[in-house]
Amino acid sequence: MASSPSPDSRPAVVLHGGPTALPTLLGYGTNGTPRLPTGGKIRAGIKVLTRRAAEVPRAQAIYDQGLNQGQSFDQIERALAEACPELKSPLVPRNVPWFTVRAQDFPNPELATQILDLHGEDRGEGRRLYRFPVVFPTDRWQSVMPHELATWGAQDKRFWSEYSTDGRWRHCMTHAPVPVDATGRRTVRLFGGRKAIPREDNGGLCQPECCPEYQQRQCNLTGRFLFFIPGIRSISAFELHTRSFYAMNAAIRTFETVAFLRGGRLAGFLDRQGTPFYLTKRLMEVAHIDDQGRPVRVPQWIIELEAPVDVATLMREQDDQDTVLLQADVAARVLQGHRADASSTPGKGLESVDEPVAASDSTADGMPPTLEHVLGRLAAMGVPAQTWLRYAATRWGPGWKLNPQGRQRAFGELERFRNDPKGYADKVNAELQQVAS
Incomplete structure (x- = not known):
């Protein structure tokens, strides 16, 4: 494999319709797929105590206290692990018709209150976020809904999927081993973090049907929506994570339809009246294959991206x-x-x-x-x-x-x-x- 050119020898890059992108120390100054900074998480569901954990009074008290203080479920889970180490995985996800907005999921906790005050509703279970407006900052849906197949270890990602530049092949990537110096005693100090390389034992191809991690449910589809909320002042985008294939697949169809009707545009409001996209949930019967290979349909609240605009x-x-x-x-x-x-x-x-x-x-x-x-x-x-x-x-x-x-x-x-x-x-x-x- 040919070595990559040094930063000083790389030519300037011209992006279509934009200024010349000059190489910098950390890469090209302008990137076709920008990484958007995020300023908080809205979650698709909640986590509840397992039946065994709910029978432990101390665990129940920690859980209730965390909810009352607006802690994130990650914080509650860490507190449970410290106080009740005998409980393995004390929290489990639960599918609900609303989105979860918790103060500790935002660097500025006041944003959570603002979102609920502005867009929350009370449908008999307290003030919840059932549906809220969003606008996207770019016309590339791949940038506002990044997704991948990924296997996580205890500390970081072990394997993940990436598409080739022509979009034809899905590769299985992993981190390259950290090199050592000539003495073999010290690791080489890396600039820019560990390098990503194709996984060797599968030829670098991502094929879920042949992947042991995917078959053992260690490798899963993960994605997130990146957006801004009208009326909420934040220079950073908000994110909503999902693992639902149905939600992401339907969102792609909505993105492509809107882009087709608007000449490739997704960013900003949909029309002159300031109509935004909306994120909500819809109860659907979702089909999946059980461990015996039989098709099973179960009701699930699925994230839905709405574009309530007159096509004409x-x-x-x-x-x-x-x-x-x-x-x-x-x-x-x-x-x-x-x-x-x-x-x-x-x-x-x-x-x-x-x-x-x-x-x-x-x-x-x-x-x-x-x-x-x-x-x-x-x-x-x-x-x-x-x-x-x-x-x-x-x-x-x-x-x-x-x-x-x-x-x-x-x-x-x-x-x-x-x-x-x-x-x-x-x-x-x-x-x-x-x-x-």
Whole structure:
């Protein structure tokens, strides 16, 4: 394996639609998948004493005291372990219709009170958080709902899943052994922490059906939502952890649907009226396979991501925005002394391009992609230009070629489908057939 270049020899990176990202001591200054700082946890359920622990008066007193003081369940569990070491795993999760907001799960405990005061409801069991608004800070759902398969040891993660850069392979990763110096007596001081390497004994491939840790329930799916709550002042995002495949799978469908309707946008409010997403819970019958291999259905409260917005309104706003951007761009050209003739009018002349200019993945000056960049990406995928240009005019409006945001959205869609050109061509043809019918 070739050694990685030194930080000083790495070139500057240009992100689409953004400034040049220069390498720094700790990596590139701008990252396509940002790590959002978090300022508190909202939990999906509660923990209760096991039947055996509930029979111990001291354990019951510690549990009740912790709840009254707003302690996190991790703190309560540690207190139980110290006071009652004979009780192994004294707390068990319980599925409930509300979310848990506890003061000690926030660096600023006042935030928990603010969230409950602003969005809590009393449905007969005290003031609880059943449904609350959220906004997401980025358009990449992978950034606001990171998830992985992971095996945890006593201190840290032992194994975890990562996808390859092309998205085709899921790798099983682990920490590299800490190297020792030439004497073999001292470990080498590492810069930036331990390195991650593919796991050797399974070839570095994550295959749950063949994984002993997964089959023994030591490796599990974990994920979390990262969001801001309107009305709660915090520069850091809040997080909501979940292990539910159904919740995450349904959320992905919601993210993709909204992004499709909004031209790839997820961040911020959904419309001009300030409509946010909502997180709530819904009682569903969830199917799973028991130890005897039989399908079993059990009721569960599953996290649900809602987007309560009028779809027609989203589509109208998309058209309105494209029209405004087109008019503004044409006006700017006129003010700069350029004639708004047929050569700069969408739909005139550009469709006659037979050989699109090949383009790199990004512009050299950090500006949004040009039309040549978009057509170059299209040519690399092998999608017919004439067919796609008709699709693009329907998808983003006739002015998409003139305004930078329109070209950015078109280029972003091509980027998302670059590993599945045949599937994308089928999508384009299906959209055109639907419009024609």
